[in-house]
Amino acid sequence: xxxxxxxxxxxxxxxxxxxxxxxxxxxxxxxxxxxxxxxxxxxxxxxxxxxxxxxxxxxxxxxxxxxxxxxxxxxxxxxxxxxxxxxxxxxxxxxxxxxxxxxxxxxxxxxxxxxxxxxxxxxxxxxxxxxxxxxxxxxxxxxxxxxxxxxxxxxxxxxxxxxxxxxxxxx
Numbered sequence: 626x627x628x629x630x631x632x633x634x635x636x637x638x639x640x641x642x643x644x645x646x647x648x649x650x651x652x653x654x655x656x657x658x659x660x661x662x663x664x665x666x667x668x669x670x671x672x673x674x675x676x677x678x679x680x681x682x683x684x685x686x687x688x689x690x691x692x693x694x695x696x697x698x699x700x701x702x703x704x705x706x707x708x709x710x711x712x713x714x715x716x717x718x719x720x721x722x723x724x725x726x727x728x729x730x731x732x733x734x735x736x737x738x739x740x741x742x743x744x745x746x747x748x749x750x751x752x753x754x755x756x757x758x759x760x761x762x763x764x765x766x767x768x769x770x771x772x773x774x775x776x777x778x779x780x781x782x783x784x785x786x787x788x789x790x791x792x793x794x795x796x
Contacts, residue, residue, distance in 0.1 A: 668699075741774045
């Protein structure tokens with residue numbers, strides 16, 4: 626007579642956190658200053674202002690917009706400020722920097738918004754493998770966030786984990 630199958634992982638009381646669920650889902654558009662520069666190299670204020678007035682800002686409506694300059698040009702600070710005055714009324718969010726940096730910022734905001742009370746005294750596994758690669762900074766941030774409340778933190782899959790932290794018993 627064989628013994629019934631028991632799912633020990635399901636009965637372990639572990640809480641699994643998949644960082645993929647905190648990845649930003651929003652679309653992002655890139656606003657490149659290069660086409661607004663004279664010969665795509667030099668910012669001339671009068672021409673720059675005129676070109677911005679003529680730009681189609683509606684294509685950024687409701688989107689997250691990363692402002693970049695793909696040309697190797699010196700861009701004065703006020704130029705980014707001026708572009709923001711056009712984007713802010715139509716865009717969901719405006720960010721100075723590359724698309725990848727925007728995603729990092731948004732992922733960190735999503736991790737920061739986690740209510741740690743839900744994890745108080747819990748044994749937590751931070752899922753290590755998934756469909757989308759997650760960079761190391763996210764694992765570090767979730768660990769920092771959970772340290773004050775977690776009973777233990779592990780990395781990997783519930784069936785095969787690497788211990789990262791175990792709460793010391795208070796005496």
